[in-house]
Amino acid sequence: MTTRPRILIAECMQEISSFNPLAGDFDNFHIERGQDMLAQDGINSSLGGALAVFRETGMDPVLTISARSGSAGILMAQAWQRLAGEVLASIAAQAGSGIDGVYFSLHGAMAAEGELDPEGYLLAETRKLIGPNVPIVISLDLHGILTDRMLKQINGVTIYHTYPHVDFASTGQRAARVLHRLVTEKIRPTIARVVIPALVRGDELITKSGCYGELIREARRLELEGVAMSAGIMIGNPFTDVPELCCQVVVATAGDAAVAEQEALRLAREFWPLRHRMQGKLISLDRAIAQASSISGPVIFTDAADATSSGATGDSNLILRGLRDAGYRKKVLAQIVDPMAAAAAHRAGVGARIDVSLGGAIDAKRFAPMHVSARVRLLSDGQARLETMKLGLEAGPTAVLEFDNFTVVVFSRTLTLLDRAMYYANGLDPTDFDLTVVKSPHTEHHMYDAWVDNNFNVDVPGATSANLKTLGHTICARPMYPLDADAGFEPRAVIYRS
Numbered sequence: 197m198t199t200r201p202r203i204l205i206a207e208c209m210q211e212i213s214s215f216n217p218l219a220g221d222f223d224n225f226h227i228e229r230g231q232d233m234l235a236q237d238g239i240n241s242s243l244g245g246a247l248a249v250f251r252e253t254g255m256d257p258v259l260t261i262s263a264r265s266g267s268a269g270i271l272m273a274q275a276w277q278r279l280a281g282e283v284l285a286s287i288a289a290q291a292g293s294g295i296d297g298v299y300f301s302l303h304g305a306m307a308a309e310g311e312l313d314p315e316g317y318l319l320a321e322t323r324k325l326i327g328p329n330v331p332i333v334i335s336l337d338l339h340g341i342l343t344d345r346m347l348k349q350i351n352g353v354t355i356y357h358t359y360p361h362v363d364f365a366s367t368g369q370r371a372a373r374v375l376h377r378l379v380t381e382k383i384r385p386t387i388a389r390v391v392i393p394a395l396v397r398g399d400e401l402i403t404k405s406g407c408y409g410e411l412i413r414e415a416r417r418l419e420l421e422g423v424a425m426s427a428g429i430m431i432g433n434p435f436t437d438v439p440e441l442c443c444q445v446v447v448a449t450a451g452d453a454a455v456a457e458q459e460a461l462r463l464a465r466e467f468w469p470l471r472h473r474m475q476g477k478l479i480s481l482d483r484a485i486a487q488a489s490s491i492s493g494p495v496i497f498t499d500a501a502d503a504t505s506s507g508a509t510g511d512s513n514l515i516l517r518g519l520r521d522a523g524y525r526k527k528v529l530a531q532i533v534d535p536m537a538a539a540a541a542h543r544a545g546v547g548a549r550i551d552v553s554l555g556g557a558i559d560a561k562r563f564a565p566m567h568v569s570a571r572v573r574l575l576s577d578g579q580a581r582l583e584t585m586k587l588g589l590e591a592g593p594t595a596v597l598e599f600d601n602f603t604v605v606v607f608s609r610t611l612t613l614l615d616r617a618m619y620y621a622n623g624l625d626p627t628d629f630d631l632t633v634v635k636s637p638h639t640e641h642h643m644y645d646a647w648v649d650n651n652f653n654v655d656v657p658g659a660t661s662a663n664l665k666t667l668g669h670t671i672c673a674r675p676m677y678p679l680d681a682d683a684g685f686e687p688r689a690v691i692y693r694s
């Protein structure tokens with residue numbers, strides 16, 4: 197190729213929980229168009245990583261649209277139609293301009309009312325626009341659901357290799373390198389997929405220390421040694437109840453179907469017996485409070501059931517209520533989504549005392565309002581940046597309320613809570629407290645686990661509970677472990693050839 201290859205770039209990322217009662221809206225999405233997408237250049241995101249490789253390898257990016265949303269409930273039908281329309285119109289506007297390759301940055305765990313495979317739809321429509329011969333490479337979160345429809349449209353895929361996720365940029369870099377090879381070497385790749393009927397959760401998924409990480413390192417080795425162009429093990433988001441929700445091994449080679457199949461089957465066979473270990477180990481709230489009371493050092497209560505980063509509402513007050521009812525006296529730090537309480541605090545002003553209800557503002561079926569008489573300690577605009585990705589967070593009007601031994605950050609909007617960013621942004625340091633509530637299943641080790649005496653993974657209800665059987669899946673294929681304890685596994689590879 198004498199001229200520089202032109203790479204069409206698009207992005208659409210969201211993760212939803214089907215068990216969140218509030219449907220998501222178009223306004224949840226942060227949209228960047230054309231050159232504005234370069235805002236991600238240099239940050240730890242898949243698109244940011246891919247842009248760097250396109251520059252290094254002399255490929256010209258043709259920027260179309262990036263739509264990213266924090267996690268939420270299922271996307272409402274009208275919002276999905278508008279989103280899909282805008283994404284595809286942006287791609288259509290460039291599709292005829294001599295495109296040599298497509299990079300589509302996706303999460304993989306979207307679902308919309310009337311469309312349970314939004315990524316599959318976007319890729320199928322993109323394929324129609326771009327034609328049959330232009331390679332399409334995607335990147336995905338390991339919590340995504342890679343479907344048959346998606347696999348039929350693509351020529352390459354890279355998947356995160358870390359959890360908690362820290363390799364956003366490198367996953368984009370890997371995708372860009374695969375695409376560079378497909379564009380310059382005219383390879384016809386083969387992708388092997390093995391579906392494993394299991395949903396997994398818990399500490400064994402932490403890739404640095406858990407058994408999932410041992411298998412991911414095998415997938416990485418296949419990539420590093422050049423056996424595979426890419427390899428990964430996806431675990432899906434167990435809360436995205438869609439037909440193809442599952443765990444799956446994906447191995448892509450430069451054309452050798454036998455190697456792709458053999459390695460995908462090997463990793464899937466190794467994964468299956470580990471499914472029992474890869475389940476959430478939860479402690480009852482009463483027991484956690486009793487034990488926390490007798491521990492002298494700091495502790496965290498992990499409220500993974502209300503993990504906004506997995507699609508929960510963030511308005512659970514069950515741990516706060518439990519601590520108060522049990523008479524826990526040490527210093528507690530927590531955060532909660534409650535727009536009415538935040539607004540009341542902003543009306544009253546710093547230093548004022550207000551009587552408000554906290555929690556149950558969105559998921560009223562699971563959480564009853566908890567009445568508190570609190571002092572307004574601090575007010576903010578709710579802006580922060582995620583610690584690892586440096587992406588902006590917008591909680592809307594935010595207040596720090598104090599009552600009894602509790603300090604609670606109250607947000608107006610559900611937002612991604614997977615690190616300490618919102619505590620720091622509101623003048624709070626978890627190390628100043630005896631007990632901190634963390635609404636994320638896992639955080640990076642240094643954030644909490646490195647310095648607390650214990651991390652209690654509390655079993656309370658929520659839209660993203662690790663107690664998967666309590667959620668009520670109705671759409672995913674059955675039997676599925678652990679929803680069906682006797683689910684069996686007959687390893688079978690499906691091969692996709694470009």
Ligand SMILES: [Zn+2]
Pocket residue numbers: 337338339361
């Ligand atoms: Zn993820």
